[in-house]
Amino acid sequence: MAPPLLTALDSAGHVHLIVGSNPLASARCSKSIEVGAKPKVIAPADADVHYVLAKRIEDGEVEWIKKSFEYADLSTLGRGEVDNVVDAVFVTASGKKASSTYISNLCRRMRIPVNVVDAPNLCTFTFLSTHSDGPLQIGITTSGKGCKLASRIRREIASSLPPNFGTAVERLGTVRRRIWEEDHRTYETEEPATEVEDDDAPAQRPNFNRLISETDHNAARTRRMRWLSQICEYWPLRRLASITDADIDSILQSYTTPSELVPPPLDATNPDIRSRPKPMIILAGSGPGNPSLLTMATHRAIQTASVILADKLVPAPVLDLIPRRTPVHIARKFPGNADAAQAELLSLGLEALQQGHVVLRLKQGDPYIYGRGAEEYSFFREKGYVPIVLPGITSALSAPLFAAIPPTHRSVADQVLICTGTGRKGAAPDPPPYLPTQTVVFLMALHRLSSLVDALTGAGSTTESFETETKPRPWPRETPCAVVERASCPDQRVIRSTLQHICTAVENEGSRPPGLLVIGSSCEVLMEMKGKGRWLVEEGFAGLQALEFGTDVVAGLVKGMSIDDSSRKEDLLDNREASVQMSDLSV
Numbered sequence: 001m002a003p004p005l006l007t008a009l010d011s012a013g014h015v016h017l018i019v020g021s022n023p024l025a026s027a028r029c030s031k032s033i034e035v036g037a038k039p040k041v042i043a044p045a046d047a048d049v050h051y052v053l054a055k056r057i058e059d060g061e062v063e064w065i066k067k068s069f070e071y072a073d074l075s076t077l078g079r080g081e082v083d084n085v086v087d088a089v090f091v092t093a094s095g096k097k098a099s100s101t102y103i104s105n106l107c108r109r110m111r112i113p114v115n116v117v118d119a120p121n122l123c124t125f126t127f128l129s130t131h132s133d134g135p136l137q138i139g140i141t142t143s144g145k146g147c148k149l150a151s152r153i154r155r156e157i158a159s160s161l162p163p164n165f166g167t168a169v170e171r172l173g174t175v176r177r178r179i180w181e182e183d184h185r186t187y188e189t190e191e192p193a194t195e196v197e198d199d200d201a202p203a204q205r206p207n208f209n210r211l212i213s214e215t216d217h218n219a220a221r222t223r224r225m226r227w228l229s230q231i232c233e234y235w236p237l238r239r240l241a242s243i244t245d246a247d248i249d250s251i252l253q254s255y256t257t258p259s260e261l262v263p264p265p266l267d268a269t270n271p272d273i274r275s276r277p278k279p280m281i282i283l284a285g286s287g288p289g290n291p292s293l294l295t296m297a298t299h300r301a302i303q304t305a306s307v308i309l310a311d312k313l314v315p316a317p318v319l320d321l322i323p324r325r326t327p328v329h330i331a332r333k334f335p336g337n338a339d340a341a342q343a344e345l346l347s348l349g350l351e352a353l354q355q356g357h358v359v360l361r362l363k364q365g366d367p368y369i370y371g372r373g374a375e376e377y378s379f380f381r382e383k384g385y386v387p388i389v390l391p392g393i394t395s396a397l398s399a400p401l402f403a404a405i406p407p408t409h410r411s412v413a414d415q416v417l418i419c420t421g422t423g424r425k426g427a428a429p430d431p432p433p434y435l436p437t438q439t440v441v442f443l444m445a446l447h448r449l450s451s452l453v454d455a456l457t458g459a460g461s462t463t464e465s466f467e468t469e470t471k472p473r474p475w476p477r478e479t480p481c482a483v484v485e486r487a488s489c490p491d492q493r494v495i496r497s498t499l500q501h502i503c504t505a506v507e508n509e510g511s512r513p514p515g516l517l518v519i520g521s522s523c524e525v526l527m528e529m530k531g532k533g534r535w536l537v538e539e540g541f542a543g544l545q546a547l548e549f550g551t552d553v554v555a556g557l558v559k560g561m562s563i564d565d566s567s568r569k570e571d572l573l574d575n576r577e578a579s580v581q582m583s584d585l586s587v
Contacts, residue, residue, distance in 0.1 A: 095119020285392015421445020
């Protein structure tokens with residue numbers, strides 16, 4: 001059975017016809033009024049009317065049509081602008097009654113949405129268990145298989161959100177509108193470019209983290225809108241929930257141009273400052289994302305630091321370990337202002353040290369693997385503060401592991417090369433030559449995946465790359481590869497393919513940063529792609545849960561793209577064999 005299509009319907013001014021006067025009819029009327037619709041109740045004059053419904057009728061919120069249902073009611077009681085056809089029908093009597101089946105058949109024939117209580121087969125739509133907080137609405141359905149379970153799931157999700165999160169959603173929406181209006185005035189000679197909003201998008205677009213240069217006029221037009229999108233993507237929900245108008249003004253003013261980023265004053269007051277013997281700076285890696293993969297030393301530093309400066313990519317579960325009393329600044333390294341944001345972090349760190357604080361510079365992965373750790377070490381040492389450096393599990397080696405890819409394997413791969421796809425000032429470094437027994441891991445490369453693959457396979461030269469005297473040996477287009485995104489997080493995703501099809505795969509599946517690219521024959525040691533299509537997508541990560549809940553935990557779902565079928569296969573397959581392999585490697 002195909003799943004139902006979940007939509008958010010604007011019902012303002014619609015006419016909802018409620019058949020019956022029982023408590024359920026009262027509840028249906030309340031919901032209609034809540035969404036701005038006009039409920040009309042059809043029930044005989046001698047019917048027992050629920051007391052709440054009676055009060056609404058008395059107050060004029062509900063119209064009571066005192067008669068039994070008739071066929072003509074469907075086309076005479078609605079709005080004039082739709083030829084008096086009602087917008088929706090709610091049957092509150094049991095679905096076992098012949099009248100319920102009769103009304104349902106009439107509505108289906110007239111293409112009027114109809115809901116019959118406890119009769120999914122007679123409904124064209126059903127209600128979700130909803131949580132509403134201002135503009136934020138969360139709906140859960142079990143497709144009629146267990147309404148009590150839907151309510152429980154809804155409560156669990158709602159309780160995990162910060163209090164009054166709808167206010168933050170409203171404020172961010174206001175900011176988005178403000179950016180649009182200001183950009184429209186700035187570029188009044190042309191229509192301002194905007195990022196297309198789609199709440200149903202499963203992932204970000206492939207160009208979500210694309211580098212923006214100051215000379216890129218079209219990208220500059222959407223710079224601030226992209227920054228706002230990245231704030232929504234990367235900031236912890238707890239931080240978003242506490243965002244203030246002052247924060248918004250600071251964001252908009254600081255990000256006018258990437259070169260004008262001015263560090264805001266750091267509010268890092270702490271009553272325990274007098275008890276600390278001396279200031280201290282700690283450079284620590286937070287690992288690939290799962291808080292269980294923090295080292296004990298880093299976890300202790302998180303708990304004891306008096307100021308924390310965190311990378312943008314440090315995930316929310318790790319940031320949630322920070323005590324509420326500790327001031328946290330999240331790096332504003334959005335495309336186009338990385339150097340300015342780095343300077344801001346260094347300035348904030350130095351300011352806090354001069355105030356006598358213990359400063360934790362919390363990084364994603366390992367500080368010295370493309371984390372600018374050595375640069376920060378030199379900066380603070382020159383200022384008289386020698387950092388303590390704590391290692392972290394780098395995603396360059398752990399992400400392949402969680403994707404069931406052994407970077408080295410006898411007779412397959414005897415060496416591992418870790419590369420970056422983004423050099424200084426956004427330049428593209430030279431691609432490594434092809435070695436059959438080498439596994440290559442590219443970090444910070446997915447935003448220019450197409451040009452990288454072209455450079456590797458020799459399909460075309462790019463002005464971004466440096467010229468070399470000797471052309472490196474190109475990589476075969478059939479070389480196995482994998483994109484691993486949000487490694488070790490619950491929403492981990494692995495896209496397996498070859499260099500020939502990986503760009504098409506990412507373009508179709510969208511982006512879920514942060515991610516990396518793994519290339520080499522080792523990608524097929526444990527998960528062979530032959531005969532499985534042009535690419536496979538594996539969703540979810542549960543490897544570490546096996547330590548708590550046993551080995552029956554299934555790591556994720558797999559969906560594929562057939563090489564012999566031009567149409568896309570959207571079927572989700574419960575690939576237990578792949579899941580077990582991932583789980584075994586993960587622990």
